[in-house]
Amino acid sequence: MHPQRILPVLVLIAGCSFFSSEQRTPRFESEEELVAYAKGVHERAITIDSHADISDDFASEKEDVGSADNRRQVTLPKMRKGGLDVEFFAVFTGTGDRSAASYESAYKNALARFDAIHRLSVRYPDEVAIAVSPADVVRINASGKLVACIGVENGYPIATDISRVKEFYDRGARYITLTHSGHNQICDSSTPREGQPPEEYGGLSEFGRQVVREMNRLGIMIDISHASKNASLEVLRLSKAPIIASHSGASGVNEHPRNLDDETLRELKRNGGVVQLVSLAEYIKRREDSPERLAALTELRKEFGLPEGRGLGMRRAMQTLSQEQIAKLREKMREIDVKFPRTPVTVQDMVNHIDHIVKVISIDHVGIGSDFDGGGGLTGWGDASESLNITVELVRRGYSENDIKKIWGENLLRVWREVERVSENMK
Ligand SMILES: [Zn+2]
Numbered sequence: 189m190h191p192q193r194i195l196p197v198l199v200l201i202a203g204c205s206f207f208s209s210e211q212r213t214p215r216f217e218s219e220e221e222l223v224a225y226a227k228g229v230h231e232r233a234i235t236i237d238s239h240a241d242i243s244d245d246f247a248s249e250k251e252d253v254g255s256a257d258n259r260r261q262v263t264l265p266k267m268r269k270g271g272l273d274v275e276f277f278a279v280f281t282g283t284g285d286r287s288a289a290s291y292e293s294a295y296k297n298a299l300a301r302f303d304a305i306h307r308l309s310v311r312y313p314d315e316v317a318i319a320v321s322p323a324d325v326v327r328i329n330a331s332g333k334l335v336a337c338i339g340v341e342n343g344y345p346i347a348t349d350i351s352r353v354k355e356f357y358d359r360g361a362r363y364i365t366l367t368h369s370g371h372n373q374i375c376d377s378s379t380p381r382e383g384q385p386p387e388e389y390g391g392l393s394e395f396g397r398q399v400v401r402e403m404n405r406l407g408i409m410i411d412i413s414h415a416s417k418n419a420s421l422e423v424l425r426l427s428k429a430p431i432i433a434s435h436s437g438a439s440g441v442n443e444h445p446r447n448l449d450d451e452t453l454r455e456l457k458r459n460g461g462v463v464q465l466v467s468l469a470e471y472i473k474r475r476e477d478s479p480e481r482l483a484a485l486t487e488l489r490k491e492f493g494l495p496e497g498r499g500l501g502m503r504r505a506m507q508t509l510s511q512e513q514i515a516k517l518r519e520k521m522r523e524i525d526v527k528f529p530r531t532p533v534t535v536q537d538m539v540n541h542i543d544h545i546v547k548v549i550s551i552d553h554v555g556i557g558s559d560f561d562g563g564g565g566l567t568g569w570g571d572a573s574e575s576l577n578i579t580v581e582l583v584r585r586g587y588s589e590n591d592i593k594k595i596w597g598e599n600l601l602r603v604w605r606e607v608e609r610v611s612e613n614m615k
Contacts, residue, residue: 222580222583222584223580225583226576226579226580226582226583227576227579229579229583229589229592229593230271230575230576230579230592230596231271232589232593233579233589233592233593233596233597234273234274234325234326234329234593234596234597234598234601235271235272235273235274235575235596235597236273236274236275236276236325236555236556236596236597236600236601237262237272237274237275237276237556237557237558237560237572237575238276238339238363238432238434238435238464238555238556238557238600239276239278239339239341239413239434239435239464239466239557239558239559239560239562239564240261240262240275240276240277240278240558240559240560240561240562240564240572241277241278241280241341241559241560241561241562242277242278242280242301242304242305242561243260243304243561244300244301244304245304246277246301246304246305246307246308247304247305247307247308247311247312248304248307253308253312254311254312254315260560260561260571261558261560261561261564261565261570261571261572262275262277262558262560262561262571262572263572264312264315264316264334265573266571266572266573267334267572267573268334269572269573270571270572270573270574270575270576271575271576272572272575273329273334273335273597274319274325274329274334274335274336274337274597275334275335275336275337275572276336276337276338276339276362276363276434276557277305277308277336277337277338277339278301278339278340278341278365278562279298279301279302279305279338279339279340279341279356279361280301280341280342280368280562281294281297281298281301281341281342281344281345281368282294282342282344282368282369283342283344283367283368283369283370283371283372283377283381284344286373291344291345291347291348292347294344294345294347295345295347295352297345298340298345298356299359302338302356302359302360302361305318305336305338305360306318306359306360308336309336314333315333315334316333316334316335316336317331317333317334317335317336318335318336318337318338318360319335319336319337320337320338320360320362321362321604321608322601322604322605322608325337325601326601337360337362338359338360338361338362339361339362339363339364339365339411339434340356340361340363340364340365341365341368341411341414341434342365342366342367342368342372342414343364343365343366343367343372343373343374343396343399344367344368344372344373344374346364346373346374346399347373348373348395350395350398350399350402353399353402353403353406353408354402354406356408357406357407357408361408362407362408362409362604363408363409363410363411363432363434364399364403364408364409364410364411365411365412365413365414365434366392366396366399366410366411366412366414366415366419366423367414367415367419368414369381369414370384371384371387371388371389373393373395373396374392374393374395374396374399375389375391375392375393375396375415375416375419375422375423376388376389376390376391376415376416376418376419377414377415377416377419378414378415378416378417378445378446379414379445379446387416387418389419390418391416391418391419391421391422392419392422392423392426396419397426400423400426400427401426403427404427404428404429404607404610404611404614405611405614405615406611407429407607407608407610407611407612408607409429409431409432409603409604409607410423410427410429410431410432411431411432411433411434412424412431412432412433412436413433413434413435413436413446413464413466413557414446417449417452420433420448420452420455421451421452421455424452424455424456424458424459424461425455427459428610428614429606429607429610429611430459430460430461430462430603430606430607431456431459431461431603432461432462432463432464432555432600432603433448433456433461433462433463433464433557434464434557435464435466435468435557435558435559435564436448436463436464436465436466436471436557437465437466437468437471437472437541438450438453438463438541438544438545438548440453440544440548441472441540441541441544442471442472442473442474442541443474444470444471446466446468446471447471448463450548453545453548453549453553454548454549456549456553457549457550457553460603460606461553461603462552462553462554462555462599462600462602462603463545463553463554463555464554464555464556464557464600465538465541465542465545465554465555465556465557466557466558466559466564467538467558467559467560467564467565467566467569468559468563468564468565469533469565469566470563472533472537472538472541472566473533473537475530475531475533476531477528477530477531478528480528481524481528481529481530484524484527484528485524488517488520488521488524491520492509492513492517493505494506532566532567533566533567534566534567534568535566535567535568535569535577535578535581536568536581537566538566538569538578539578539581539582539585542554542582542595543585551591551594551595552594552599552602553599554594554595554599555595555596555597555599555600556578556595556596558572560572568581578596579592579596582595
């Protein structure tokens with residue numbers, strides 16, 4: 189064939205879906221057909237949830253996470269039932285003051301939580317194994333076991349000792365969320381504590397910059413969830429490796445300090461990173477309570493002498509209540525929830541954020557990070573056992589199998605591999 193004739197033919201072939209690498213989502217005759225297709229996609233994907241919390245007694249004699257009766261949102265049976273393959277469990281520590289004593293107790297708390305996560309593979313060796321690399325994730329998943337990974341939520345327990353970053357890495361941490369509520373010694377928070385200025389550094393502290401460089405060097409993913417916008421932008425400029433937001437939403441859908449705005453999203457795309465969509469209702473959708481519910485809540489507050497809001501005043505007032513009063517308050521709260529339920533926030537609302545992120549920065553930069561057992565959970569994705577519902581909703585909206593695999597895990601694994609590669613190059 190004459191060369192000038194080849195080009196149009198190639199274009200034709202490439203445009204034909206048979207040759208396209210992109211698998212198209214078929215049209216479905218019925219809901220059953222759609223769900224059956226989604227199940228297949230869900231099984232073939234490596235499904236990763238990048239953020240769930242644990243308790244002190246997690247996987248100990250006191251708390252059996254292998255039991256079907258356990259009420260946590262993430263347990264081994266719930267992961268199995270929901271086809272959720274991989275969970276990043278959080279070594280969480282709240283931010284305290286910057287005294288040596290507070291740092292020391294935070295450090296001890298962090299070590300206890302590392303131990304708790306490691307207990308999983310000791311107590312349930314046939315069920316679950318700990319992964320410290322993307323290669324581990326793929327290998328353990330292929331063996332049929334569930335996969336547990338470790339993220340450190342809040343760099344506060346690093347204190348001012350840079351060698352702890354390496355220590356946490358050696359204990360299995362593969363991401364560190366730089367901060368939490370309240371500015372810490374590393375960077376500004378998106379939600380300052382009462383009495384704190386909106387920003388302390390306008391981004392990272394000098395020590396925070398050191399932490400970022402050390403994480404790049406060791407191969408730990410940097411997590412900007414909970415960081416302020418300026419801190420996030422500074423990390424995105426400074427980091428030599430792609431970063432993650434382990435559990436955040438999009439401010440373009442619901443304005444919230446814990447969500448990322450479009451400018452930050454675009455910088456994150458330039459950096460090659462990934463936003464893991466959170467399932468915490470307050471971040472996903474602003475909901476208006478009915479006047480009846482508001483009136484009932486006001487009545488309840490009056491009855492127990494509680495102030496408005498959820499701030500310090502409320503926490504102090506709660507501390508003055510007896511155990512008996514608190515039990516009574518909870519019971520009345522449940523009655524109100526039944527009588528005047530809140531508007532549900534659903535999987536569909538969550539996938540609206542995914543749609544937005546895809547539109548702004550493409551399918552390659554979005555994933556999933558529930559925040560289960562730490563405030564996460566929506567109607568339709570109330571715990572790990574309901575994870576298929578996300579895939580069903582994605583299929584319904586026309587996402588292809590390749591797209592869904594990226595969202596459920598491939599994007600995060602790509603970032604993690606790149607973080608490893610950057611670290612190798614720095615050695
Ligand atoms: Zn969090």
